[in-house]
Amino acid sequence: MKPLRQFSYRLRTSRKIHITIPILLLVGLYFTFFHGNRFSLDFNIVNGKWVNENEHTDYLPFTSKFKLPRFSYKNEHNWMFDDHVDEIIPEGHIAHYDLNKLHSTSDAAINKEKILILTPIQKFHQEYWENLLQLTYPRELIELGFIAPRTPTGDQALAALEAAVDKVQSDKKNQRFSKVTILRQDSVGFNKLTEKERHALEVQKERRASMALARNELLFSTIGPHTSWVLWLDADIIETPASLIQDMTAHDRAVLSANVFQRYYDEEKKQKAIRPYDFNNWQESDTGLELASKMKDDEIIVEGYAEIATYRPLMAYFHDPDNSVAEEMRLDGVGGGCTLVKAEVHRDGAMFPNFPFYHLIETEGFAKMAKRLNYEVFGLPNYLVYHIEEKNV
C-alpha cells in the first residue's frame, strides 16, 4: 500500500504531472480516434517499387503499417444516419427468368400481362389516387412506381402517399397491388419551380430535363423481368375511364398516348366545359423540321409557345366527340400525361433524353428515340383523360 500511497501523493502534488497527463491523454485520444485515417495510408508495390518510393515519402519499412494491403477493408458504413436497405437475399438463391416468354398483346388482362404504372409525384392529389383505385384491371397484375423530389413538398407528397398506400396494401389480400416501389430522388429534382414559372419558355428546358431525369430514374429502377407494359400516368391526371388499361392495351401499339383534356368552369357560358391541355402530342411538320435544322445543337423546340411557331398538327385539336374513341393517329412527339408503352421499347433503350435529342427533350425526345429504334408511335385523339385544374394559389 505504501508505494501506491506515495504515488498518489506525487500525483496530487507534482505540477508537472498535473499538466502533462491530461495533455498526453488528449493527444492519445486524438491519435486513436481522429488521426487514424492518416496513418493507414495505402502501401503497395507498384512496378517493383513501394508506393512511398514513387511518392517520394519515407515511411520506415519495418513498421507494421508498411505492409498493409493496397486497400483497407475496414467497414466505414455509417450505421447511425444511414437508411441503406440491406437486401435480405435467400441463401443459394438463383433466380431464372425466360424473357422469351414475356409478351405484350392486345388481350393483356386475359394473358395475365403485368403492367407497371409510373408516376413522378410532386404533389399528391387525392383525386388521382381515387381514380387509380377505380381502374378495373386486376390489381395483382399492377405494379406501381413513384418518385418524389428531395424537397419539402416532396416530403409532403411522400407522407400523403404513404398513408394512402398503407391503407390499400394493408387491406384485403385481393385488393392489394402486386408491388409498390417508392423512390426518393437524390437531387432537388423536378419541382424546384413554382407553378407560375413552370410554363415560361426559358425554364422549359431545365424543367423538362430534370423531369426526364426523374422519369428515367423511376423507370430503370422499377422495370423488372415480369413487366409487359409501362403506363406513364402523371400525378395530376385525375379522371380516366375505369377500363383505361384494357382499352389502351387493346390497340397493341408500341407507344400509345391518350388525349389529355381539362375540365373547367366557363365563365362566359356559365357552364362546365372541357379544353385541351397537353400539347406535346403532335405530328412533325415541315416547318418544325426546318426550324430544327437551323437551330444550334443545344436548343430545343417546345410546343405551345408563340415564339416557336411550328405549325405542327397537335393531337389535342383533333378531338371530335362524334368520332369513335378507338380512332388512332400517327404521332411523332408524345406527352407524358397518360402514355402506354410496351416494356420492350424501354428495354431496347428508349428513354427520356434530358438533353436535346434531335432538338427534342423528355417525352418528345422519347418518341423520337422509339422511332429511331423502329417502333411506331400512336395517339388516341378521342380517348380523353382529364388533368386537374390548376387553382391560382
Add this chain to the structure above:
Amino acid sequence: MKYKNGKRSIVTPTTISIAGTLLTLLLLAKLFISNFSIGKIIALPITLLSLIFSPSSFSSSSSSSSALFKAYVPNFRNVPGVEFYDLGNYQGNKDGWQRNDRILFCVPLRDAAEHLPMFFDHLNKMTYPHNLIDLSFLVSDSSDNTMGVLLSNLQNAQSQQDRSKRFGNIEIFEKDFGQIIGQSFSDRHGFKAQGPRRKLMARARNWLGSVAIKPYHSWVYWRDVDVETIPRTIMEDLMHHDKDVIVPNVWRPLPDWLGNIQPYDLNSWQESEGGLQLANSLDEDAVIVEGYPEYATWRPHLAYMRDPNGNPEDEMELNGIGGVSILSKAKVFRSGSHFPAFSFEKHAETEAFGKLSRRMNFNVIGLPHYVIWHIYEPSKEDLKHMAWMAEEEKRKLEETRLLELYDKIWEIGFDDVREDWTSERDAILKNIDLTGENGKKIEVDWSDDPEDNQAPNAQLAQNENMESTENPQGDIGRAKYPKEVPLEFDPDKN
C-alpha cells in the same frame, strides 16, 4: 508543506475536471460531425451521451450530401409489397467496399460455355466483398451448353464452405434476339458485320441492364467472360478513381510468331477532328466502327497509349469506350444512359454509350497503363497459318521418321566393314618395314599355304579374336575376307 502554504495553484481538481469535461464534449461533437465511425460498441454509449448533451449535432450531421434537413423517410416496414428507397444512398462511393455499396455484375453470354470455368475462377478470387456483388447473366442465342455450365458453376460458387465467398443475389435471364452473324472471330470482326452486329449486341445489353438494375445498386460492372488475366482488385482499382464511367486498357497475348502481345480493345478512344468530319459525311443510320481501315478516324486510342512502366493511376478522357470491362456508377444507367441500339452520333453499343454518357454530363475515363488481358482467339488468317504450321510440323516429323527407317534398312542390308578394314590395315602395316633399310625386297608369299603366314599374323589373330566378341556379325564378313587388298586401299574413299 512548502507548496501547501504557497500561492494557490490554478490546477485545482475542479478546473481540471471542468477542462476535461469541455474537452471530452468537444471531442465527442467532432466525432459526431465527422463521418468517422469507430465500431458500434464503442460508439453507442458515446453517441447516446452526446445526444443528451448536444442534440443540435444530430440534425447537422445528416448523411444526405446536399440538404441540411433530414429528408422524410416513410415507414413501410409492416406493409406488404411496398418498398421505399432513397436514391441518395445509392450514388456510389469511391470506397464502396467499405460502405456496403452493392455492385450489379452484368455478363452477357452467347456460346460461352468454354470460357465460363475461367471466368468463375476470376470471380472467386475477387477481393471485393462477395456478398455485395449481385450477379446477373443474359444467355442469348446459345447453341452450346452455356446454361448448363453456368448453372453448375453458380451452384458450386454458392455452396462454398466459406460463406464469405458466396455472392449476393443471382439472376439469369434468357432472351433470344435472333442471330445475324456467327460467333467466330472473323465473323464477328469482319467490317461489314459490324453495324448490325453492334446494334444487336446493344439490344442484348439493354435488356440485361434494364431488368437487372435495382434501386439499391450503387455500381454497375459490365464484363465479358473471355478475359484471361485480370487483377483480383479490379473493382477497387477502378472504383477508387471515383469516376462515373471508367475502363481499363485491354490487351491480348499473341503466339510468338505474331509478336507476343497486341492491343485488343480499339473501341476506347478520344474523339478527333477526323472522326467528327467522317461522322458528318455519313448518313443517319451509319455506324462508325474503330479499328477498320474503311473508317480512318485518326483517333487517339486508349490501347496505344500504354506504357509498360507508366503509372497505373493515370487517367485519360475518353469519348467512346469498349465493353470488355466497364465500371460505372449505377446512377449513370438510372439517369437513362444506355447502349444505343440505333446510330447515336454515328456510333452504336459501347462506343455510343461513352458518347451518350458524356452528352448527359457524366465523365468517361480510361486508364492507359492499367491493363487487363483478353484471351487470344485466332482469326481466319491466323487459323490458316496455324493449320499450315501444324501441317508443316507433321510433315517434318514424318520426314525424320522415314529417314530413320531408311538408315535402319541401310544398316541391316549393308554391313559397314570400314572400321574393321582400318584396324586390319594397321595391324598388317605395323609389322612391315616400309623403309627398306635392310635392302631387302619385300616379299609376299601369295601361296595358299596357311603355315607360311602364321608367324607374322599372330598379333592380328589376337586382335580379331577380341573384336569378334564385340561384333558377332563381323565374323561372317571376315570369313570371306577379301584376300587381294591393296596396301594403299583407303576404305574411306570407297
